[in-house]
Amino acid sequence: MCSLCSFFKSTIGRKILMALTGLVLVLFVMGHMLGNLQIFLGAEVINAYAYKLHHLLPAAALWGIRIFLLGSIAVHIWAAVTLTLDNRKARPDRYDDDKMVQASYSSRTMRMSGIILLAFIVFHIAHFTARNVPGMQYEEAGVIEPTMVPLVKHGEVVVKNGHPVDTFNVNDMMVDGFQVWWVSVFYIVATGLLCMHLTHGVSSMFQSVGLRNALWRKRLDRVALVYGWVVFLGFAVIPLSALTGILKKDPTGGLPVAAAEITETLHK
């Protein structure tokens, strides 16, 4: 057997792949959370951030990153599914008196939290990236395109080649999206499950690549717990703030009132 084949076939090889792809996703969620929290700095900031994400790199590179992230998820799931099937085969019978001595709840429910997270990721991408969830198109009935607003920097409209630069009004998309109560509940539940998944995963990935011992297990378990909770609170606070009205819509995209009126007339 070729050496790479034996690596992919072995239980340890697949666990190493799960750890490495897990690391990519662990770092991604932290970046994503920090990025999202900019909504609390105002529409100007979050819209400019979204514009930067879309335009900082050429389109090909942006797609490269997207494919890398989706690929990581795919490999993570492939390893999880094939290992789970192998594990089930290895232990077909349960004990009559089945009990765990010390295994944490989150470590035993990785598959459950993972499957629900996958459903969430599909919904989340359809919701905000593809924007094709029926009834949630952030506009008057039937219009699928989200609101475009001028890109604002230091209270002024950014002009490129004599035209004001348009960008998605991410602020309003998020506030609108989260004003649907069950969507917000789904987001909060999903980030709660993400917290559970990370509580085990962030420490477990070090074990899978062999970088853990008894002392570091204790430390990394604590790091994982804190990491999971930080990610949960950082994500959950946004739908919660939108629901409770702390976050408000800003149809101007963050322009001061006077400037907003001027651009509006310019657009006409």
Add this chain to the structure above:
Amino acid sequence: MEKTMNLTIRVWRQKNRLDVGKFAEYKLANISEDSSFLEMLDILSEQLVADGHEPVAFDHDCREGICGMCSMTINGIPHGPESGTTACQLHMRHFHDGQTITIEPWRAKPFPVIKDLVVDRTPLDKIIQAGGFITARAGSAVDANAMPIAKGIADYAMDAAACIGCGACVAACPNASAMLFTGAKVAHMNSLPQGKAEKDRRTLAMVTTMDGEGFGGCTNIGECEAACPKSIPLDMIAHLNRDYAVAQMKNFFKPVA
């Protein structure tokens, strides 16, 4: 005066590999709290024989916690409720009067039940055969103290070598993974100078055999460590993962076997 107890024993009875097997319930009276768990089973067997029934078959040998033969899941925990204790070293004082004790064989696909509580643990031997040795000419071994080994390394290898190969790790694992067993053997051999020469070949061969014998993968939940009568730590699994990653990396560029 010694205390005695009356117990209800629910034990797995299975005639042979092909039999489906089921629980049987027996009443036992006046069991001394000073008797060991296996002595309690001996008393049960004598009672069964006296009544004209087959005794309960179970593995046992040294009865002092070092041979790794005894293998039974007591109330859902391999080797019973006491941590770092084999079933033979478990005493009835850890149970109470009137208790129902459920005794099952190791449950794992690679460990088929031979009879009652006896399972076939040959797959663990196959893992050892794949790499749990050093290659040396018989009769040519130098004196052990002729080769200086740092105290820390010797202690670590000794901790790993404490594994008695009973299979409780496999029995405790919801995936029937043999990673703690294989990890202990790999960590033991790979960290000593005598074993270093064949480190990569050994690691790959033992893991391939482990997977081939039908053991599951590790999900890092730590139940094996908790059930291990020799308290082999999860560190050994991390060691195995580390050595495996290195061996695969080397093998990719230049075959190690």
